[in-house]
Amino acid sequence: MTIDLKKLQKTIEAEVNRREYERAAANADSAKPSARAPKDIVRAFELIELEGYLPPAPSKPDAPAAVTSADEAPQAQTPPPSLYRRLRGVPVVGKYIGHQRVMHFLTRARQRPGGATVKNVFILIARAMIFRIPGSYRIAHVLAAMRHMPERLDALEYHIADGYTRLRSIGLQVQNQTNQSLYTHALAIQQNEQYLMGRMQVLERRVREQALTIAQLQSQGAGTSAQAFPVRVEEPGMPAELYLEFEAHFRGSREMIRERLKANLPYFKQNAELFSDPVLDLGCGRGEWLQLLKEENIPAMGVDSNIAMIQCCTDAGLEAYVGDALQYLAALPTHSLGGLSAFHIIEHLPLDVFIRLIDEARRVVRPGGVVLFETPNPENLIVGACNFYIDPTHRNPLPPALVAFLLKARGFERVEIDRRHPADPALLLKGGDEAITGPLNRLLFGAQDYAAIGYAP
Known part of the structure; x- marks a missing residue:
């Protein structure tokens, strides 16, 4: 016998659907539809008689004997048959009620909120009619x-x-990374630029030194002019550019040095009223003193052995020359200067050179002209024992009495010593015994420099 398995499977599913609906209808007390209710699985099923394929129903067991014992619990009452079951029992109506499509329709109504109510039935019928359009x-x-x-x-x-x-967020991250990268490259470029500028300055300085050396040698060969003197391009033991930085660090700023040098103007103002000859500043350095003299309309010129110092002066529009101070003086005519100044120069010279410098100053300065030599004051114990030796080009301290003696011994008149630039007053010792603190303050925190002033006879 050949059995159509697909047709049988559809018939079984329809019967299962019918029985499930009967079980859900019997459970009238439940508010919610069963979670196991099948979905729309028989929409396209054909009309098939299922009874021909199902096995015969099992025989019902005999009813149990009546309970005779009073202690035994009575059996549960069977719920009354539902409307669906009653309609299934009607001969004509039951045939149509039990059809699988009708059962499927009722199942779908049961699955809607509220169960298989008349409202849900009419909603499903209306939807079916509308969807056919x-x-x-x-x-x-x-x-x-x-x-x-x-x-x-x-x-x-x-x-x-x-x-x-x-x-x-991604844009901000990209922008931050780009900015950081650009900053890094800009910083590297700036550092390279500073390095290259420093190298160019060194090369330019060396070119100027060579050019000045050649010019001096040519002038010496010609045997003329006061500027024909040997050139010493570096301080002993320290390059010219390094010594310029050293002075800027330890000596002080330009403004501070200008304020200190203003105290010397009265000596040279009186001298300028008598003579029109220029004032020569030995070791002119960065040119602060020459700038003050120029502002007071006092003719002045400077000489220094440091090329970097002279470059500072010429950049400021001052008259300055590169050369050795003693040899420059030796090349000048007699009585050709109205005055001479030397700030912190003589402590760099051996004693015999200093004496020769005094002699040359006595020769070239006009009678009545002033000479001024400023140097660190060794009477201040801190200066004489420590600060004096910060500059490695210093030779030895010169006491005020020695310098005054040399000026007088070499023919200068009205020699005086002007002690200046005391230490910070906040450092002074304070106490009740002035006999002790006074001398100590003078020895430790007194004048740090002094000037020896003399006049040519």
Whole structure:
């Protein structure tokens, strides 16, 4: 016998659906439909008589004997048959009620909220009629999509905002990385530029030194002019550019040095009223003193052995020359200067050279002209024992009495010693015994420099 398995499977599923519906209808006390209720699985089933395929129903067991014992519990009462069961029992109506499509329809109504009510039945019938109209299903789908459109738009806006935030964060990260990279490259370029500028300055300085050396040698060969003197391009033991930085660090700023040098102007103002000859500043350095004299309309010129110092002076528009102070003086005519100054120069010279310098100053300065030599004061114990030796080019301290003696011994008149530049008053010792603190303050915190002033006879 050949059995159509697919047809049998559909018939069994329809019967299972019917029995499930009967079980759900019997459970009238339950408010919710059963979670095991089948879905729409027989929409396309054909009309098939299931009884021909099912095995015969099992025989019912005999009814148990009546309970005779009073202690035994009575059996549970059977619930009354539902409307569906009663309709199934009607000969004509039961045939149609038991059809699988009717059972499927009732099952779908049972699955709706509220169960198989008349309202749900009419809703399902209306939907079935509407969906048979061409295009109605598509319209319903569009309406359903439009009903959910606000939520979808909100979700889309959220995703767009989130994407914009992420893109902005990525943009900020890229910008920060780019800025950091550009800053690093700019810093490297700046450092390279500073290095190259320093190298160019060194090379330019060396070129100027060579040019000045050649010019001096040519002048010496010609045997003319006061500027024909040997050139010493560096301080002993220290390069010219390094000594310029050394003075800027330890000596002080230009403004401070100008304020200190202003105290010497009265000596040279009186001298300028008598003579029109220029004042020569030996070891002119950065040119602070020459600038003060120029501002007071006092003719002046400077000489220094340091090329870097002379470059500072010429850049400021001052008259200055490179050369050795003693040899420069030796090349000048007699009585050709109205005055002479030397600030912190003589402590660099051996004693015999200093004496020769005094002799040459006595020769070239006009009678009545002033000479001024400023040097560190060794009477200040801190200066004589420590600060004096910060400059490695210093030879030895010169006491005021020695310098005054040499000026007088070499013919200068009205020699005086001007002690100046005391230490910070905050360092002074304070106490009740002035006999002790007074001398100690003078020895430790007194004048740090002195000037020896003399006049040519």
